[in-house]
Amino acid sequence: MGTVSDAEKKPTVIFVLGGPGSGKGTQCASIVENFGHTHLSAGDLLRAEIKSGSENGMTLNLHLIEIYDEQQVMVYTKFRQIRKLFFDEIGTMIQNMIKEGKIVPSEVTIKLLQKAMHESENDKFLIDGFPRNEENRAAFEAVTKIEPAFVLFFDCPEEEMERRILSRNEGRVDDNIETIRKRFKVFQESSLPVVEYYDSKGKVRKVDAAKPVEEVFEAVKAIITPKEKVDAAKPVEEVFEVVKSIITPKEEKDSSKRSVHLCVTKHGTLKEHLLCKFEACKDSLNATQCLLS
Ligand SMILES: Nc1ncnc2c1ncn2[C@@H]1O[C@H](COP(=O)(O)OP(=O)(O)OP(=O)(O)O)[C@@H](O)[C@H]1O
Numbered sequence: 333m334g335t336v337s338d339a340e341k342k343p344t345v346i347f348v349l350g351g352p353g354s355g356k357g358t359q360c361a362s363i364v365e366n367f368g369h370t371h372l373s374a375g376d377l378l379r380a381e382i383k384s385g386s387e388n389g390m391t392l393n394l395h396l397i398e399i400y401d402e403q404q405v406m407v408y409t410k411f412r413q414i415r416k417l418f419f420d421e422i423g424t425m426i427q428n429m430i431k432e433g434k435i436v437p438s439e440v441t442i443k444l445l446q447k448a449m450h451e452s453e454n455d456k457f458l459i460d461g462f463p464r465n466e467e468n469r470a471a472f473e474a475v476t477k478i479e480p481a482f483v484l485f486f487d488c489p490e491e492e493m494e495r496r497i498l499s500r501n502e503g504r505v506d507d508n509i510e511t512i513r514k515r516f517k518v519f520q521e522s523s524l525p526v527v528e529y530y531d532s533k534g535k536v537r538k539v540d541a542a543k544p545v546e547e548v549f550e551a552v553k554a555i556i557t558p559k560e561k562v563d564a565a566k567p568v569e570e571v572f573e574v575v576k577s578i579i580t581p582k583e584e585k586d587s588s589k590r591s592v593h594l595c596v597t598k599h600g601t602l603k604e605h606l607l608c609k610f611e612a613c614k615d616s617l618n619a620t621q622c623l624l625s
C-alpha cells in the first residue's frame with residue numbers, strides 16, 4: 333500500500349458552530365492560544381472582503397493583461413474599472429445579506445476559506461461559523477474533499493445570546509435587535525439541521541455555552557485535548573509505566589497543553605490497579621480526567 337505524501341495530506345478541520353453570540357469567537361481565541369490551531373471565522377472573512385472591496389480579486393480568477401502599447405493601456409484601465417465595479421457589487425451584496433441576517437452563497441465563502449487555508453502553513457484549522465446551512469456543508473465537502481474531525485457545538489439559550497450580542501459593541505451592522513431576530517431564525521431553520529446531520533454521524537461535541545467564559549473553556553479543553561490511548565493488553569506494570577509517562581507532573585513537562593484523557597479499554601484487575609495507583613498520585617498530576625472503561 334502506498335504512503336500518503338505530505339502534499340496530499342489533508343488538514344485537520346474542526347467546525348465551530350453555535351448560535352449568534354454563543355461565544356464561538358471568544359473560545360476559538362483561547363483554543364488558538366492553547367492548542368495552536370489557525371482560526372478562520374467565515375463571518376470575519378466576509379466582513380474583510382467587504383472592506384477590501386474584493387480588490388484582491390479572489391472571487392473571480394481574472395488574469396492581468398500584459399501592457400505593450402497605449403491601446404492596451406486603455407484596455408487594461410477599462411478592464412480594471414469593470415473589475416472594480418464587479419467586485420464592489422459583490423462586496424455590496426455580501427454587506428446587504430449580512431445586514432439582513434441571510435447566508436451568503438457558498439461559492440463566495442468557500443473561496444475565502446480555501447484561500448485562507450492555502451495561505452496558512454498550519455495543518456489544523458478551526459472553521460468558525462461554517463457550515464451555516466446544508467448548501468455550505470455539501471459544497472465545502474464537494475470542493476475541498478475535507479470532512480471535519482468533529483463539530484464543536486456551543487449550545488446557548490437565545491436570551492443569553494441576545495444579551496451578549498447587544499453588549500458586544502464592535503459596531504457590527506448585524507448587532508441590532510431586528511437583525512439578531514432574523515439571525516436566530518436562520519440559525520434554527522438552516523444551521524441546526526447541519527448540527528443534526530453531523531450528530532447523526534457521531535461527530536458533534538456539545539458544550540454548555542451559557543456558563544462563564546472560563547468554565548466553557550474547561551469543557552472545550554477536555555474535548556480538544558488529544559486522547560492518548562494505552563495498549564491495555566500488556567501486563568499491568570507495563571501499562572502503568574505508559575500511564576505514568578502520559579500523566580507527568582506539571583513541573584517536569586510543559587503539560588499545560590496536554591491535560592490527559594486516559595482511555596484504557598480493559599476491565600477487571602487492570603482497572604482496579606490503575607485506579608488505585610492513579611488515586612495515590614492524582615493530586616500531583618495534571619490530569620483533568622481519567623476515563624477507564
Ligand atoms: N461565556 C460567556 N459569558 C459571557 N459573555 C460571553 C461569553 N462568551 C462570549 N461572551 C461575550 O459575548 C459576546 C459574543 O461572543 P462571541 O463574539 O465570541 O460570539 P460568537 O458566537 O462568535 O458570535 P457571532 O456568531 O455573532 O460572531 C462577546 O462580547 C463576548 O465577549
Ligand SMILES: Nc1ccn([C@H]2C[C@H](O)[C@@H](COP(=O)(O)O)O2)c(=O)n1
Binds near residue numbers: 374435461463
Ligand atoms: N458561513 C457563513 C458565515 C457567516 N455568514 C454571514 C451571515 C452571518 O449572519 C454573518 C456574520 O457571521 P458571524 O460573524 O456571526 O459568524 O456573516 C454567511 O453568510 N455564511
